[in-house]
Amino acid sequence: MEQEEERKELxxxxxxxxxxxxQYxxxxxxxxxxxxxxxxxxxSLRVSIKLSxxxxxxxxxRLLQRFSNLKKIQFCNFRGDMN
Known part of the structure; x- marks a missing residue:
């Protein structure tokens, strides 16, 4: 019989x-x-996002749901309707 290896995960x-x-x-x-x-x-680690x-x-x-810990949303060159 083969013994099962104990598998440990972080x-x-x-x-x-x-x-x-x-860093990168x-x-x-x-x-x-x-x-x-x-x-x-x-x-979960992402706290900011940049939208163009x-x-x-x-x-x-969808982005707000995916990145639930966002603290900052930056709009760059945004020309759309913010409403």
């Missing part, structure tokens, strides 16, 4: 501390491609 809080120390945006973006869990963890004129305002509710 808690999300540990991953958050690791991901938060990454490209590294953080690459992490999101590894698995859904890492995507979820990095989403090319971003449809209709997706704002």
């Amino acid at each position: 808690l999300d809080d540990c991953w958050e501390m690791i991901f938060d120390r990454l 945006k490209s590294d953080k973006e690459a992490i999101t491609l590894v698995c859904k869990r890492f995507l979820s963890i990095t989403n 004129d090319y971003t449809p305002i209709s997706i704002l509710p």
Whole structure:
């Protein structure tokens, strides 16, 4: 009979501390491609987002749901209706 190996995983809080120390945006973006869990963890770490004129305002509710810890939304060159 084969013995099952005990599998240990890091808690999300540990991953958050690791991901938060990454300095380059490209590294953080690459992490999101590894698995859904890492995507979820990095989403929770995002506190600001920048929207440009090319971003449809209709997706704002989805962005707010995805990035639940946002504290700052920056509009750059936005020409649409803010209402």
